Amino acid sequence: MLFLYFRVDVNRDNFIEQLELENWIVLKVNEHFDEAAAENDKVFQMIDTDNDGGITWNEFQVEFLVALGKDRELAMKSNIDDENLKISDKDREKLVRFKFRWSEADRDPQDNVLGIDEFKAFRHPEQSKHMLDNMVTDIVASLDRNGDGIVTEEEFIALPPGEVEAEFKEADTKWQEERRKEFRENIDMDHDGKTSLRELQRYVDPRNPHNALLEAENLIRLTDADADGKLSLEEVVSNIEVFIGSKMMNTGRSFHDEF
Template sequence: MEMKFLFAATISTLVLISVYCRPRSINTINKSQSNSPAIDAEKLLPPDHVDAVKFEKDGHINKDFHKEVFLGNHEEIDDEPIQIAEAKLVDIFHRIDKDSDGYLNEGELDSWILDKINEHMNEAMEENTAIFKHLDPDGDGYVEWKEYYKHFLLAKGHGLNETEKYLEDYDTDILQDDERDKLVWYKFKWTDADIKPIDNRLDVEEFFSFRHPEHSVQLIENMVLSIINSLDVDKDGKLTLKEFSKPDIMEEDPTTEKERDEEYKVREKEFVSAIDKNNDGVATKEEMMEYMNPRNPQQSLQEAKNLMSLMDDNKDGKLSVEEIKKHKDIFISSKIVNVKKVLHDEF
């Protein structure tokens, strides 16, 4: 299960899975890892936020989606003073303007956004390969759950000797409650990705699905079914506009009423403009899968249309530099110097 608000389990289930997560013997972990340094925790763990994907893993709309598919690595702009950031935005405009006519048409936007989405996906794959090699020092092409478990403990700051002793005999439980809960969560995700065959170990492709399930058709389907099951009040296997735009579970979020109302409006717009393609008032599993799949070629075209509708003030079907600059708030914070956002908060 992918989204935090979708995860519900009884205490007894958590206990059982927590025990299942524990390896029984350190001997099954390759001895060449004994001197392996701890990898950065943020890189080891599945990210909560994934660039260029419309949904966060906590169930909220990705508010940075416009930035990520228009600017690429938008952190470079977020860190700049507003004047420099605006100049970079104009430079990007001219790079998108392939025919150099001084305007951006829908086709140019579509092509550019598709390239940016692919860049994000390629970056995720490259990072995944590097992390996988770190976890697979013997180069056998697999990472066992027990190997991942060990690196998780090291990444959380537990010492090597302490970790190996714990994995040997479990005399002392060194896990904090939040660490144990996270391991339970990651074990669910690990099991979802372990599909060919089911052997409690992942090859590099499965490991990529574990960290980025949005790139796996099967895991996208699993996630969509989980979303529908969680939000489908009348249990008819589909989502109405109300069920999708105002999920009851969001009322528990620590946000203000104004922020919740804004979230509801964004979700409602997404449902009407991007999910319910046949305008029948309900979202089916197939429609949700098309919406969630970043590889869907309709994603870039839909975003091109969205950006055009947001910024094309004179409705001439194209964007000028002036219109881009006028609506720079879509891409650039109004602060003089922006604080770089930590984007690993998932989908």
């Protein structure tokens, strides 16, 4: 941790300022993209043993089960519901989630076989335009209350349906103010009071520097005990669990947790 801290602290003043943290996160995101592309090719070639340029779901499932320590022969003869596999509920649920993501990545054609680019979209959805477009579609569907295919500022800040309890009114008001600020400053770039698909695509793109800014702001907000706007080594070490799950320390896992 000490080594990482001083790598982020570029100006060597023994503090991590927000801009230093933003720049580090941008660097780690770009590294993650480059490393994922190289790793994807290797994993694909390892699973595609017949070199036909495609991986079936069954081939992937076998490798998933073997990675859990299951006998390859048994894995090849089994399916997800086979009690003989004796896998944990957590691993079974993970495999189910993978199956849904597999279907999303399987595009051209939809044949339950993934080519190398589709396989990359499956393993690293944060790098796939198609998967990001699906995320945008989900955002619109969840926020577009009148069904016109457009998310307005008022729809973006709207509270869930139902009566607002008095004890939560102040917190709800603050949440709406933060959402309004986010909408105006980081989503609605042409300031017309509504979002276009292009604006939302830019907003969810992991390589958008805006996302590094938000991550840095959030990390400082959560761990800056003396509220001086920067992080000392003590503040980072005492909040290590916050940083372990962040893009500062574990960029790849933080993306995949999001997806």
